[in-house]
Structure formats: C-alpha cells, structure tokens
Amino acid sequence: MSSKNRGFAAGLAGALEEVAPQPEAPTRLGIGALAGRSNRLAELASGAVVARSLELVDPARCRMWGEHNRDYAKLDASRCEDLIESLKAQGRQEVPAIVRRVRGDPDYDYEVICGARRHWTVSWLRAHNYPDFRFLIEIRDLTDEEAFRISDLENRAREDLSDVERARDYLRALQRHYGGEQKAMAQRLNVSEAWLSRYLDLARLPETLVAAFPDPHALRIKHITLLKPLLKPQDRAERVLRRAAELAQARGGEAAPLTPQDVIRALAAAADASAPRKSGSPKKSGPASPQVLSAPSGAPVLRVDARKRRELTVTLLPGAGASRSEAEAVLRELLDAHWPANGADTA
Numbered sequence: 001m002s003s004k005n006r007g008f009a010a011g012l013a014g015a016l017e018e019v020a021p022q023p024e025a026p027t028r029l030g031i032g033a034l035a036g037r038s039n040r041l042a043e044l045a046s047g048a049v050v051a052r053s054l055e056l057v058d059p060a061r062c063r064m065w066g067e068h069n070r071d072y073a074k075l076d077a078s079r080c081e082d083l084i085e086s087l088k089a090q091g092r093q094e095v096p097a098i099v100r101r102v103r104g105d106p107d108y109d110y111e112v113i114c115g116a117r118r119h120w121t122v123s124w125l126r127a128h129n130y131p132d133f134r135f136l137i138e139i140r141d142l143t144d145e146e147a148f149r150i151s152d153l154e155n156r157a158r159e160d161l162s163d164v165e166r167a168r169d170y171l172r173a174l175q176r177h178y179g180g181e182q183k184a185m186a187q188r189l190n191v192s193e194a195w196l197s198r199y200l201d202l203a204r205l206p207e208t209l210v211a212a213f214p215d216p217h218a219l220r221i222k223h224i225t226l227l228k229p230l231l232k233p234q235d236r237a238e239r240v241l242r243r244a245a246e247l248a249q250a251r252g253g254e255a256a257p258l259t260p261q262d263v264i265r266a267l268a269a270a271a272d273a274s275a276p277r278k279s280g281s282p283k284k285s286g287p288a289s290p291q292v293l294s295a296p297s298g299a300p301v302l303r304v305d306a307r308k309r310r311e312l313t314v315t316l317l318p319g320a321g322a323s324r325s326e327a328e329a330v331l332r333e334l335l336d337a338h339w340p341a342n343g344a345d346t347a
Helices: 003-019 032-046 081-090 116-127 144-155 163-178 182-189 193-203 221-231 234-249 260-272 324-338
Strands: 053-057 062-064 097-101 110-114 135-139 291-294 300-307 312-316
Touching (some): 062 116, 081 116, 097 144, 110 116, 110 135, 110 144, 116 135, 144 182, 163 182, 163 193, 182 193, 193 221, 221 260, 260 300, 291 324, 300 324, 312 324
Parallel strands (some): 062 110
Antiparallel strands (some): 053 135, 291 300
C-alpha cells in the first residue's frame, strides 16, 4: 500500500474512533445475530428465560407413564375429535407434550407425563392419511413425585378428564408419594384437605357400585355426597351393593341408558328398603313411617309415605329399575291389601 493510501486509512480509522460512542452498559436489545445470541445466553444464565428441549419424534417411540392419570384405553376419535380437527387445521401440534427419557428399554425412548390425548391423536392421524405428522415433546428430568404434580396441574382444569380418573390418580399417589399422609399431599398440591378428601372418597367407592353406572366417567365429584352415606351401616351397604349388581346385570334392557341421577335414586331406594314382604299390608301398630315395596327381583317399585284412616299416600319409583309388569304386580298386591275386590271399606 502506498504511503498516501496508508495515511488515508489511518485518518479514516481515527475519525471513526473519535465519533463512535462507548456503551455504558449492556443493552436489552442487541443488534445483529451475535448480539442477539449474547443477550439470549445472558437471559438463560440469569434465569429470566428457561431453556426447553423440544423435539419432533415418532409417537411409537413413546410410552405412557405408569402413573398417567388418563384412561388411555378409553380414548377414541370421538373423545379426541376437537384435537384431531385442530391439528389438521394447524398442520402440526402446537403445544408440546411433557416427557422424560427412558433408559434400558429398546422399544421406547420417552415416556409421556402429560399429553396422552396429543399422543393418541398424532398416532391416529399418522394411521389415517397423515403419515408426516410428528409428536412434539418437551423433555424434562423429573422425579416421580414431580411428574405427578406436573401431570395434575396440567389436567386439573381439563373438562375431558373425568372426576373418576382424577380421583383414582390421587388415591394411588397418596401411598406412592406421600406415605398415606393426606395433609402432606394437600399441601404439595396446594389444595384444601376437604377438596382432596372428596376425590379420595370417590376413588374408594366399591367397584360393584361404580359398575352400576352405564358410564363410570359420568360420575362427578358432586355425587360422592349422595353415595357415601348409602354405605353405612353394613346392612344398608349390603342392600345397595346388591341393587348395584342387579342394575349392572340388567343393563341393555332399558329403553334408554339410566342417567347417574336415575342410578343414585335406585340405590337410595334400595338402601332404605326393608326386607321383601309377601304382602303389602301396613303395620298394625307403631308410628307410620315410609315403607318401600319392591318387586321379587329386588327393584323398588313404590314408597308408602303416609297412612290415614281413609287414605294412603304412595310415591311411585319409575326410575328405580323395575319393569312395568313388576310395578303392576306390586300395585295389585297393595290394592288387594287396602282395597278388596268387593269394594268394601276396611277402615
């Protein structure tokens, strides 16, 4: 380079050094790719931003966590219809499932902590003309107790997770993670003991009773306040469970499936029913009290609420499970006892 050119370059450099301001402190917004990367690393180091490890994987390489609180076997195109349509419209999965790595299992790389519906939906789409769909996952390093709490937090507000599924999950976790200490579990979940207790009561209902409901997933936490009292004392519990077994066995014979309210009414009637009587004759002495008359099958038909000298107050129980012919037979017995065929007044 000639001396003239060297002098020009030196002068230009000096001019730039004179006008370039010196930064007083690192700024939030950098200019250029290197500055942006520097800012990002600083944010990660300070904790302002949490790094997430996201991957798109084959859902077949993911298994459900053993304590996952959703009944995966119950998932189908109907229960996942909203998610199927959403993924098809977006062309991809927007919200990642939370997983942790699996070690020592050649068939799987990850287990799903949260995201069973997303896993099922992506798998279904891949099998139904969308083979390019991949399962979006967020990989975390979690203990079992941490995995349980994260799963609970994500699913607590989801309406598509039934109260029964959630309740059974809580009951399993009570022993596995909290040594049976309900108070400690409530504190870790940041819920009241009373709230948690209702879910645990729901999970502890006998399987025979739950089977009386055409769809156990329709059982709600509000129903526990009606069902729990039916199981005490022992004689009432025996009548209730016997009636529950009858309802389960008779399923399919109704014109329409019984609603949860229908089942609860039938169980409540059975709880208050006395031993089957051969006659509908009222008691001759003692204070009047409601009496439930049942068919030979055990299904309650009607309740005698009050008896007076010239009248009888009766409540029919059409939703308790008895057939029309059974109801007619019990009514006929009641008429024979209180209203003889000759029409005479027996009062």
